[in-house]
Amino acid sequence: MRIATWNINGVKARIDTLLDWLREASPDVVCLQETKSVDDGFPFDPIEGLGYNIAVHGQKGFNGVALLSKHPLEDVQKGLPGADGDEQARFITGLVSVDGSALRIASAYMPNGNPIGTDKFAFKLAWQQRLEEWVKTQLASEESLVVAGDFNIIPEPIDAKNPENWVTDALFQPEARVAFRRLTGLGLADALRAVEDSGGVYTFWDYQAGAWQKNNGIRIDHILLSPEAADRLVEVGVDRHVRAWEKPSDHVPVWAELR
DNA sequence: ATGGTTGAAACTCAA
Numbered sequence: 001m002r003i004a005t006w007n008i009n010g011v012k013a014r015i016d017t018l019l020d021w022l023r024e025a026s027p028d029v030v031c032l033q034e035t036k037s038v039d040d041g042f043p044f045d046p047i048e049g050l051g052y053n054i055a056v057h058g059q060k061g062f063n064g065v066a067l068l069s070k071h072p073l074e075d076v077q078k079g080l081p082g083a084d085g086d087e088q089a090r091f092i093t094g095l096v097s098v099d100g101s102a103l104r105i106a107s108a109y110m111p112n113g114n115p116i117g118t119d120k121f122a123f124k125l126a127w128q129q130r131l132e133e134w135v136k137t138q139l140a141s142e143e144s145l146v147v148a149g150d151f152n153i154i155p156e157p158i159d160a161k162n163p164e165n166w167v168t169d170a171l172f173q174p175e176a177r178v179a180f181r182r183l184t185g186l187g188l189a190d191a192l193r194a195v196e197d198s199g200g201v202y203t204f205w206d207y208q209a210g211a212w213q214k215n216n217g218i219r220i221d222h223i224l225l226s227p228e229a230a231d232r233l234v235e236v237g238v239d240r241h242v243r244a245w246e247k248p249s250d251h252v253p254v255w256a257e258l259r
Numbered sequence: 260a261t262g263g264t265t266g267a268a269a270c271t272c273a274a
Contacts, residue, residue: 013266036267062267063273
């Protein structure tokens with residue numbers, strides 16, 4: 001079964017691109033981020049037409065996450081626990097059942113956190129802490145777990161074409177990277193790093209300053225797997241060709257094939 | 260150092 005994550009940067013503006021990619025890649029489950037749509041405006045019909053069940057957690061203008069699944073989607077939960085009054089739609093999980101075995105899948109859109117030294121960066125660190133607590137709870141249960149999404153974290157210097165350009169950016173701050181490393185320390189495998197030599201593999205290229213043309217990219221979209229899920233991992237990929245399509249998102253899909 | 264681009268929705272913000 002193939003599980004993918006993609007920061008789509010506006011699901012309504014990107015619907016034709018999304019449908020083209022769904023037809024091409026035919027993933028079983030897709031975690032979307034930055035849908036930038038209220039739930040009522042989400043383009044359910046054309047996606048359902050390709051055989052997907054859909055769960056959405058949107059808000060007006062910004063953020064927004066969704067799960068698409070060719071298999072039954074149960075026990076959907078919206079929002080990341082741990083902070084009263086957090087209205088930002090950045091987290092949705094569901095239980096996907098295939099052949100009698102269940103997999104807990106989360107679509108996560110971690111705060112960007114720029115600029116550093118502001119309440120935005122503090123919110124990012126707090127959100128990472130809340131995600132860690134949620135993961136700990138899940139790992140204590142019997143379910144296999146996949147946390148996929150835009151983590152807005154460059155884990156290591158090899159995950160950026162020009163790491164020196166990111167030293168003052170929230171995506172490359174030591175505190176945020178350490179928080180990401182705590183997730184892998186809990187036993188979650190960074191799928192791409194586990195299977196491939198992931199140096200020089202990027203998932204995001206800025207729209208500005210010809211970043212794509214210069215391959216000035218970063219790897220910030222990740223698929224994290226619990227030990228039982230990692231045992232089933234057979235292949236990982238980044239669909240970088242999608243970045244060259246017309247009207248692309250600034251992110252490309254990342255996927256993992258599980259037995 | 261600055262400016263470079265995009266989406267959503269409102270004439271600016273977040274990324």
